[in-house]
Amino acid sequence: DAKTTQPPSMDCAEGRAANLPCNHSTISGNEYVYWYRQIHSQGPQYIIHGLKNNETNEMASLIITEDRKSSTLILPHATLRDTAVYYCIVRVGTGYSTLTFGKGTMLLVSP
Amino acid sequence: SAVISQKPSRDICQRGTSLTIQCQVDSQVTMMFWYRQQPGQSLTLIATANQGSEATYESGFVIDKFPISRPNLTFSTLTVSNMSPEDSSIYLCSVAGTGNTIYFGEGSWLTVV
Numbered sequence: 001d002a003k004t005t006q007p008p009s010m011d012c013a014e015g016r017a018a019n020l021p022c023n024h025s026t027i028s029g030n031e032y033v034y035w036y037r038q039i040h041s042q043g044p045q046y047i048i049h050g051l052k053n054n055e056t057n058e059m060a061s062l063i064i065t066e067d068r069k070s071s072t073l074i075l076p077h078a079t080l081r082d083t084a085v086y087y088c089i090v091r092v093g094t095g096y097s098t099l100t101f102g103k104g105t106m107l108l109v110s111p
Numbered sequence: 112s113a114v115i116s117q118k119p120s121r122d123i124c125q126r127g128t129s130l131t132i133q134c135q136v137d138s139q140v141t142m143m144f145w146y147r148q149q150p151g152q153s154l155t156l157i158a159t160a161n162q163g164s165e166a167t168y169e170s171g172f173v174i175d176k177f178p179i180s181r182p183n184l185t186f187s188t189l190t191v192s193n194m195s196p197e198d199s200s201i202y203l204c205s206v207a208g209t210g211n212t213i214y215f216g217e218g219s220w221l222t223v224v
Binding site for chain 2 (some may be wrong): 034042043045094095096099101102104
């Protein structure tokens with residue numbers, strides 16, 4: 001699986017949009033971009049994933065650049081409960097492929 | 112998504128003993144994975160457990176230390192054998208669910224004293 005690069009930490013004010021960047025310049029054509037988050041003391045929670053088109057669900061939006069070398073996870077209205085470590089992972093979306101976790105980004109949402 | 116239950120959620124164990132962690136899924140899944148998360152660290156894959164075959168271990172993890180069972184499509188166990196304080200970690204069960212997306216349980220927090 002391709003390696004990803006994320007900033008170690010970010011801050012966001014409650015109610016504002018949180019934009020979490022991820023670089024994956026060596027991504028292959030069959031690899032998807034997955035985002036997970038881990039709130040302290042809990043198991044990782046799946047957020048969203050995409051191949052090349054932008055994706056949106058009830059939790060977040062995923063914007064993938066046209067060359068697919070980077071992406072941004074957007075939490076449109078961050079709340080205190082969004083404070084967590086966010087992991088950007090690239091993974092082949094089919095077959096028996098696993099998740100390789102990096103260090104992620106620690107997002108701190110403040111009042 | 113898949114609902115994954117792990118037992119125990121927490122335990123304090125004596126060094127030299129072994130503990131078996133159970134993972135129950137609410138639907139049949141082919142692929143199950145076991146991860147470890149040491150204090151302050153990210154997640155590391157221990158092994159992949161597919162029903163009907165031997166578990167496949169990642170580099171640095173061996174079957175004698177982390178034996179895994181996968182008796183059916185909804186259940187798996189991970190045993191942490193002959194524990195030492197270095198085994199104090201969160202152990203996480205995960206499965207490949209709908210659309211091949213991987214989902215995680217809440218983890219089992221082990222402290223070895």
